[in-house]
Amino acid sequence: xxxxxxxxxxxxxxxxxxxxxxxxxxxxxxxxxxxxxxxxxxxxxxxxxxxxxxxxxxxxxxxxxxxxxxxxxxxxxxxxxxxxxxxxxxxxxxxxxxxxxxxxxxxxxxxxxxxxxxxxxxxxxxxxxxxxxxxxxxxxxxxxxxxxxxxxxxxxxxxxxxxxxxxxxxxxxxxxxxxxxxxxxxxxxxxxxxxxxxxxxxxxxxxxxxxxxxxxxxxxxxxxxxxxxxxxx
Numbered sequence: 319x320x321x322x323x324x325x326x327x328x329x330x331x332x333x334x335x336x337x338x339x340x341x342x343x344x345x346x347x348x349x350x351x352x353x354x355x356x357x358x359x360x361x362x363x364x365x366x367x368x369x370x371x372x373x374x375x376x377x378x379x380x381x382x383x384x385x386x387x388x389x390x391x392x393x394x395x396x397x398x399x400x401x402x403x404x405x406x407x408x409x410x411x412x413x414x415x416x417x418x419x420x421x422x423x424x425x426x427x428x429x430x431x432x433x434x435x436x437x438x439x440x441x442x443x444x445x446x447x448x449x450x451x452x453x454x455x456x457x458x459x460x461x462x463x464x465x466x467x468x469x470x471x472x473x474x475x476x477x478x479x480x481x482x483x484x485x486x487x488x489x490x491x492x493x494x495x496x497x498x499x500x501x502x503x504x505x506x507x508x509x510x511x512x513x514x515x516x517x518x519x520x521x522x523x524x525x526x527x528x529x530x531x532x533x534x535x536x537x538x539x540x541x542x543x544x545x546x547x548x549x550x551x
Contacts, residue, residue, distance in 0.1 A: 319485075319533065320533040320545060322486055323486070323543065324545060325478075326479055326482050326483065326494070327545065330503070331504065332475065333472065340464060340465065340468060347461045350450060351454055351457075353450055361443045361447050364436060364439060364440050371429050371433050375426060375430070379426070381422050382423070385419045389419075392412050396408045396409070396412070493536075500541075502540060502541065502542060505542055505543060506542060507540070508544075509547075510546075517540035517542070519537070519538075519540070529544055529546060530546070
């Protein structure tokens with residue numbers, strides 16, 4: 319029976335090691351995913367800004383086209399005008415059109431400079447997002463593969479543990495399952511240096527005597543099943 323408890327303890331210990339193995343891999347994946355999501359959000363914001371600038375530029379280009387057409391009309395009027403007053407009015411209108419066109423061209427130049435700078439930032443951001451996307455995929459694949467392997471190993475360990483529990487007296491098997499259900503994991507602990515290695519609390523002498531006499535006992539503090547690594551069936 320003591321050897322059976324030791325084997326169950328070994329299975330429980332391996333299961334805990336496997337669970338600890340997956341933790342940093344999940345944390346790494348989540349860290350990369352958060353960074354990828356943040357960088358992607360920033361990229362989308364930059365793309366929206368560029369769309370706004372492109373739209374503004376198109377509107378200004380339309381304004382330039384309209385002013386050019388208006389200028390042509392005024393120039394044609396000027397060719398046939400005979401009145402000095404009307405000629406001056408036309409010239410004033412042409413000057414106003416020219417000023418408006420110059421102002422719009424300055425705005426266009428400013429927008430184009432902003433667009434050029436933004437395109438450079440976008441290029442860098444896209445490269446960063448692509449890099450993080452690759453890292454995210456690799457971390458995701460590694461995590462999925464690890465979880466698959468762990469799931470298969472957990473299943474095998476569960477089968478082995480159930481078979482071993484079937485060898486124990488029913489009362490002891492039920493006690494083991496009750497400890498697990500209460501949230502105390504592992505349910506079995508090694509007795510070493512006069513203490514339970516599950517909770518590190520020293521045992522009373524009468525409990526030590528009981529453990530040595532029966533091969534197993536119960537920790538008064540954490541309620542785990544105690545076994546000695548030096549005892550065998």
